[in-house]
Amino acid sequence: MNFENILTESENGIFIITINRPKQLNALTKSTIKEVGAAVKIANGDENIRGIIITGSGEKAFIAGADIKEFANFSVEQGKELSAHGHDVFNSVENSHKPVIAAVNGFALGGGCELAMACHIRIASDNAKFGQPEVSLGVIPGYGGTQRMAQLIGKSKAFELLMTGDMIDANEAERLGLANHVVEQANLMEFTKKLLTKIIKKSPYAIGKVISCINDSYSNDKNGFDTEINEFGNCFGSADFKEGTSAFLEKRKAIFTGK
Ligand code: CAA
Numbered sequence: 001m002n003f004e005n006i007l008t009e010s011e012n013g014i015f016i017i018t019i020n021r022p023k024q025l026n027a028l029t030k031s032t033i034k035e036v037g038a039a040v041k042i043a044n045g046d047e048n049i050r051g052i053i054i055t056g057s058g059e060k061a062f063i064a065g066a067d068i069k070e071f072a073n074f075s076v077e078q079g080k081e082l083s084a085h086g087h088d089v090f091n092s093v094e095n096s097h098k099p100v101i102a103a104v105n106g107f108a109l110g111g112g113c114e115l116a117m118a119c120h121i122r123i124a125s126d127n128a129k130f131g132q133p134e135v136s137l138g139v140i141p142g143y144g145g146t147q148r149m150a151q152l153i154g155k156s157k158a159f160e161l162l163m164t165g166d167m168i169d170a171n172e173a174e175r176l177g178l179a180n181h182v183v184e185q186a187n188l189m190e191f192t193k194k195l196l197t198k199i200i201k202k203s204p205y206a207i208g209k210v211i212s213c214i215n216d217s218y219s220n221d222k223n224g225f226d227t228e229i230n231e232f233g234n235c236f237g238s239a240d241f242k243e244g245t246s247a248f249l250e251k252r253k254a255i256f257t258g259k
Contacts, residue, residue, distance in 0.1 A: 003035045005019065005020060005032035006032065007057070008042075010046075013048065013049060013051065014050070014051050014052070015039075017052065017053070017054045018054075018057050019054075020057040022057040024064070024067065025106075026058070026061050026112070027065055027069075028065065028067060029070050030070065032067075034089070036115070037092055044096055044097065050099075050200035050258070051200045052096065053101050053193070053196060054119060056106065058106070059127075061112070062103075062105050062108040063107070063109070063112025064109050064110070065112055066143070068137065083142035083143065086114075086142060086144075087143065087144060090118040091144070096211070097207075097208035098204070101120065102122045102123070103189055104123065104124045104128045107167075108124075108129070108130045109131050110133060111141075114132075114141055114143035114144055117178075118144060118148065122180055123179065123182075123195065125170065125183060126170055126182055128173065129168070129170075130173045131165065131167035131168060132145050132161055132162050134165070136165045140162075141162065145162070149161065149162060149178075201256075202256070203240035203256045204256060204258030205239075205259065206235060206238075206240060209235065212231065213231055240256045240257065
């Protein structure tokens with residue numbers, strides 16, 4: 001598939017999605033979001049891919065938000081449609097059964113911070129800045145930011161960040177639990193790939209179930225504890241469980257198929 005706003009590459013089981021609009025600090029247009037959704041779908045359907053990294057092009061920005069130029073004259077209906085589309089795609093990132101890591105290489109603002117928060121893990125370069133500045137524009141986060149920010153860092157700090165629109169640096173993001181790690185920019189992709197490689201060597205079947213169990217605890221219509229009971233049991237019927245336990249007992253390394 002040909003993309004106009006993103007680059008994709010795969011190496012060693014990892015699919016890398018790079019938002020590629022550096023002149024606009026990788027601002028997300030509607031079609032860019034659509035392409036991200038399509039790329040995540042491709043990665044999830046490819047059995048050679050076991051994990052996904054999302055990053056931005058250049059050294060200045062991960063993503064500086066939704067493209068303000070594009071939505072400046074939108075109507076109420078167009079605003080709702082834009083938000084609903086963003087929700088669909090960002091939910092598909094969060095619910096990807098393969099692990100998704102954001103390599104945040106600079107500004108992660110508005111929709112950019114929201115996309116990073118939809119990923120399972122965030123690694124920040126030392127120049128990264130996170131924030132939800134929407135209230136400065138007379139709007140609110142529209143891609144899940146009001147929900148995921150509070151889930152990740154707690155209601156009180158989320159209120160402060162969303163109401164002031166302040167940016168925080170990478171170290172503060174790590175302190176708040178928004179970023180998992182802070183690394184030098186030159187080391188960002190290497191560190192992120194190393195972490196993801198460690199994860200994808202584990203059972204893909206089990207990793208997918210960890211993702212659903214945690215996500216279900218934040219869902220209104222599901223109970224994460226019930227999901228855990230059910231999926232724990234289901235693991236016993238998987239080839240990965242047979243392989244993992246046999247490998248342990250035979251004192252060898254497991255070779256997982258994800259089945
Ligand atoms: N949308 C469209 N264009 C953007 C953009 C955005 N979100 N962010 C940056 N750009 C463009 C600028 O317009 C500029 O383009 P021109 O050269 O054509 O003028 C180019 O990127 C470089 O940006 P700056 O010259 O502003 O760079 P800077 O270093 O001076 O400032 C910045 C960097 C602080 C990130 C600043 O660009 C900025 O504040 N950007 C907007 C951030 C923002 O408000 N994001 C939230 C958007 S709303 C949203 O995301 C809603 C939602 O939840 C769905």
